[in-house]
Amino acid sequence: MDELLSPEQLLSSLTQIEEAFRSDIAKVATLADLQQVRAKYSGKKGLVTAKMKALSSVPDPVQKKEFGRRINELKNFVEDSLKGRELLLKEGEQERRLLTEKIDITLPGKSVQFGRTHPINQVLSEIKDIFVSMGFGIEDGPEVELDHYNFEALNIPRDHPARDMQDTFYISDDVVLRTHTSPVQVRVMEKTKPPLKIIAPGKVYRCDADVSHTAMFHQVEGLMVDTDVSFGDLKGVLELFIRSFFGKDTPVRFRPSYFPFTEPSAEVDIGCVFCKGAGCRVCKTTGWLEVLGSGLVNPRVFEMTGYDPARYSGFAFGMGVERMTMLKYSIDDIRLFYENDLRFLRQF
Amino acid sequence: MKVSFDWLKEFVDVTVSPQEVAHRLTMAGLEIEGMEIVGSDVVFEVNVTPNRPDCLSILGIAREVAAVFGLPLKMPDMVVKGVQTESTVTVEIADSDLCNRYTGRSILGVTIGDSPQWLKNRLEKCGIRSLNNNIIDITNYVLLELGHPLHAFDEDKLHGRKIRIAKAGHNRSITTLDGADRELSYDMLLIWDGKDPVAVAGVMGGEGSSVNSDTRNIFLESAYFEPTSVRRTSKALGLKTESSYRFERGTDIIFLENALNRAALLIEQTGGGNIHQIVDAYPEKYVERPVEIAYDRINSLLGTALNKAEILETLQRVGVRTEDRGEKCIAIAPPYRRDIREYYDILEEVARIYGFDRIPARIPKTALSDGILNSKEVSVGRIKETVRKTGFTEVINYSFMNGTDLELLSIPAGDSRRSHIEVMNPLRQEDSLMRTTLLPSLLNNFRYNLSRGTRDIRLFEISKIFVDEGGQLPKEKLMLGGIFFRENMPSVWKDETPSFFTAKGTVDCIFDEMKIKGQSYEPSSEAFLHRGKSADIVLDSVRIGFIGELAPVVVEKLDLKISKPEIVVFEMDLDKFLSLAPDKLTYVQIPRYPAVERDIAIVLDEDISSAKVMSDLSAYISGFIEGVELFDHYKGKNIPQGKKSLAYRITYRASDRTLTDSEVEDVHARLVDYILQKTGGQLRA
Numbered sequence A: 001m002d003e004l005l006s007p008e009q010l011l012s013s014l015t016q017i018e019e020a021f022r023s024d025i026a027k028v029a030t031l032a033d034l035q036q037v038r039a040k041y042s043g044k045k046g047l048v049t050a051k052m053k054a055l056s057s058v059p060d061p062v063q064k065k066e067f068g069r070r071i072n073e074l075k076n077f078v079e080d081s082l083k084g085r086e087l088l089l090k091e092g093e094q095e096r097r098l099l100t101e102k103i104d105i106t107l108p109g110k111s112v113q114f115g116r117t118h119p120i121n122q123v124l125s126e127i128k129d130i131f132v133s134m135g136f137g138i139e140d141g142p143e144v145e146l147d148h149y150n151f152e153a154l155n156i157p158r159d160h161p162a163r164d165m166q167d168t169f170y171i172s173d174d175v176v177l178r179t180h181t182s183p184v185q186v187r188v189m190e191k192t193k194p195p196l197k198i199i200a201p202g203k204v205y206r207c208d209a210d211v212s213h214t215a216m217f218h219q220v221e222g223l224m225v226d227t228d229v230s231f232g233d234l235k236g237v238l239e240l241f242i243r244s245f246f247g248k249d250t251p252v253r254f255r256p257s258y259f260p261f262t263e264p265s266a267e268v269d270i271g272c273v274f275c276k277g278a279g280c281r282v283c284k285t286t287g288w289l290e291v292l293g294s295g296l297v298n299p300r301v302f303e304m305t306g307y308d309p310a311r312y313s314g315f316a317f318g319m320g321v322e323r324m325t326m327l328k329y330s331i332d333d334i335r336l337f338y339e340n341d342l343r344f345l346r347q348f
Numbered sequence B: 001m002k003v004s005f006d007w008l009k010e011f012v013d014v015t016v017s018p019q020e021v022a023h024r025l026t027m028a029g030l031e032i033e034g035m036e037i038v039g040s041d042v043v044f045e046v047n048v049t050p051n052r053p054d055c056l057s058i059l060g061i062a063r064e065v066a067a068v069f070g071l072p073l074k075m076p077d078m079v080v081k082g083v084q085t086e087s088t089v090t091v092e093i094a095d096s097d098l099c100n101r102y103t104g105r106s107i108l109g110v111t112i113g114d115s116p117q118w119l120k121n122r123l124e125k126c127g128i129r130s131l132n133n134n135i136i137d138i139t140n141y142v143l144l145e146l147g148h149p150l151h152a153f154d155e156d157k158l159h160g161r162k163i164r165i166a167k168a169g170h171n172r173s174i175t176t177l178d179g180a181d182r183e184l185s186y187d188m189l190l191i192w193d194g195k196d197p198v199a200v201a202g203v204m205g206g207e208g209s210s211v212n213s214d215t216r217n218i219f220l221e222s223a224y225f226e227p228t229s230v231r232r233t234s235k236a237l238g239l240k241t242e243s244s245y246r247f248e249r250g251t252d253i254i255f256l257e258n259a260l261n262r263a264a265l266l267i268e269q270t271g272g273g274n275i276h277q278i279v280d281a282y283p284e285k286y287v288e289r290p291v292e293i294a295y296d297r298i299n300s301l302l303g304t305a306l307n308k309a310e311i312l313e314t315l316q317r318v319g320v321r322t323e324d325r326g327e328k329c330i331a332i333a334p335p336y337r338r339d340i341r342e343y344y345d346i347l348e349e350v351a352r353i354y355g356f357d358r359i360p361a362r363i364p365k366t367a368l369s370d371g372i373l374n375s376k377e378v379s380v381g382r383i384k385e386t387v388r389k390t391g392f393t394e395v396i397n398y399s400f401m402n403g404t405d406l407e408l409l410s411i412p413a414g415d416s417r418r419s420h421i422e423v424m425n426p427l428r429q430e431d432s433l434m435r436t437t438l439l440p441s442l443l444n445n446f447r448y449n450l451s452r453g454t455r456d457i458r459l460f461e462i463s464k465i466f467v468d469e470g471g472q473l474p475k476e477k478l479m480l481g482g483i484f485f486r487e488n489m490p491s492v493w494k495d496e497t498p499s500f501f502t503a504k505g506t507v508d509c510i511f512d513e514m515k516i517k518g519q520s521y522e523p524s525s526e527a528f529l530h531r532g533k534s535a536d537i538v539l540d541s542v543r544i545g546f547i548g549e550l551a552p553v554v555v556e557k558l559d560l561k562i563s564k565p566e567i568v569v570f571e572m573d574l575d576k577f578l579s580l581a582p583d584k585l586t587y588v589q590i591p592r593y594p595a596v597e598r599d600i601a602i603v604l605d606e607d608i609s610s611a612k613v614m615s616d617l618s619a620y621i622s623g624f625i626e627g628v629e630l631f632d633h634y635k636g637k638n639i640p641q642g643k644k645s646l647a648y649r650i651t652y653r654a655s656d657r658t659l660t661d662s663e664v665e666d667v668h669a670r671l672v673d674y675i676l677q678k679t680g681g682q683l684r685a
């Protein structure tokens, strides 16, 4: 056995092992091959392991030291080579496995198909968000409303020609389908002390139907009341709103008009979004589109709700959500909103 | 209203283009909605708001042009010169509250004929057809030009050559110019001759006294009728005329005399005749109404810094007389501006003539409003998003329905959905009731989409319904309604879940999203639902809605032309639902010790509902059971006829330590015994 070998022989046997190992490991192709090579050299009964055991029987301390150093070198070499090889093999093996697990990534995903929000309500949310960010609260009121709130308290008495401005659905002589969201103003003023900053979105009804009118549509009403509210404030708030909604370069103009519950009253026009002001069919060649009605609250409305017009002033405004939506998406027929065709609704 | 630019220029020497005039008028509140070139003239389409009847004429528009451009106004000849013979007609006003002033002139010996071409052209440009009768054409001409309605009677047909202005009184009718017999009511104001009614005051003349080609002598009327009275009469008769339109908005009680003279002169000019003296009954004299306003009030309300001179000059331009009183001024509106009655009317005049565009915009300094966080708004938004994310698309429907909708659904008498309110004047008879359920609209949406070839129809709506509960106004309730239909969608990834359960999953998601627990599904008695596949949604013993497949009998009536469709519908009362939502959420500590899971599969009678088994399992008292979850439901092979298998996963956990195996085995064994005994089932082999 080994103890019979001279130191020279011993060293040369290590060289032989090293060479044999080099040739064996070069032939390794699989992890199983590698396992065999590992057993042959560094296993419990491996060749390198056996040399380690033989070390103890070397009597000469100098020789023993030299011999030990060489064996350690060999052992480290063998182990590093095995490790390196194993890593390479594992990578390759995983690579092959991943290839067999390959899927057709172009198949469609199994998604949850979300539904859509009605475009009117999308635009309504956008409008609400803008006003809420300016500190307006949101209020609600009945859709079937007393004539008193819909007309009388808004300075539209029974025999006033202004009643012709709105075709009204009647439930009885005193009860109507609200023709605008303005009655919410009155209801809120009756129960809340100023200052006040609210919007009231909701459905309204008019006895009228054609390409540009439906019997029901949506409005957003706004009201702000405080001790020092001016026409300049009205302009500031509505310009800010319009630029948030239609874009910051949108031209805006305020033009005198008439509503019984505001005075002075103003229509608010924006530069035509279709022709950019050049004049087209939609804007009747004027280059402007009407989007909002507004004005300083008529002191008579304050008197009727118990606010002191000498102390408080305010402004009110109202807009049609269908109209805003039509302008935003270039929709040319208002009736599309109420046909509820999924091919339409799924576009938004 | 149509306005000829050439005609306008007779009243005011405007030198700028019609476009510029249109723009400036629009920016002063007289919206020019359109412009049309007619020959060498331009015709404006003017939108006159109801508060400005003074603008319903060429003169009225000219006054605005003069004010806006700071130009003088030129008036036509309105004075009948010379000495005239006394009037042959007598006038008496019986109801002076309804007729404040009545003037007239006899013109005797006129020649009736065609009107001159220039006059016809002007009428036509402004939208009035010439009637080949110079008298009638001239009354129309003056109406357009000066805004005051006139009426010409055939004087020879006036009984006793008398005019009396009085109410209709009892049982009267009149045949108006248009040949129609009109029923009159007691309070309607009429013009009478010595015997009969000859005109409905301010609305339309009578046929009997009308001017025709044989007329020789006429009596021309120019009067002031009380606006409300004219409006009521015109509405009651369903008769709207150019005259009534102006009278009901208010006419100029002073100027009406000029209009009378202008017409008389034109008649004389085109048809000859002899103009007689004016008869003028004027019992209710016009009273000026001075308005006081402080200059700084104007500036603080407008957000401007106008000085006194600017304000006074602006007011004078629109014909308002002013008297400066230091800090304030007294303003007196002209008689044609009856809309100016209060300080804010003055404010409006200043603002619109100064120009809205010159008022600086500012961002208000103001307190925040409370109520920004409208919790209902937020909750409804979350519900809407939840339903949408489970695949439903939102619809918005009209709030109307009709009686046959409720018949189709076999809604029984006495059901609250029968307590509907009705619209007195619907656009269509089908839209005469206010909805008490969202279902009929959703069924319409479904049919509409199906007929257009769509086969994946999942729709929902959140809207109010209206239930008559006896109050003055109906009760408005916010409802969520949905309809679910998917016909074998071609998809790589199959989903075999029955429609009922997919839709029910959406309902469960809403509960989960809103953190509302304890909903139960109990057999529903809705007649329009499939008896075996429908449920009432119950929360805290309150029925808040239903879900179910449409009953075959209903589906049949819908006539869908597809075989055996599975259509699932649901509807929930969101007000009730949200009232049961917890208003506060409190954090629960995350468990610190591990859980142990054990499964149990029971074979039992198929009539026992899974909810029953679940509630039995949940009722079992043990401090260790943390959760029970149904994970399998099976009928078929290896399970006897009439039975089913339900499998549950039980989670055991202690809050203060790790449970030992034997502890778990012990409690699980007891639970198994309990549930088998409770359900009469057996463990599945």
Ligand SMILES: [Zn+2]
Pocket: A272, A273, A274, A275, A276, A277, A278, A279, A280, A281, A282, A283, A284, A285, A287, A288
């Ligand atoms: Zn345009």
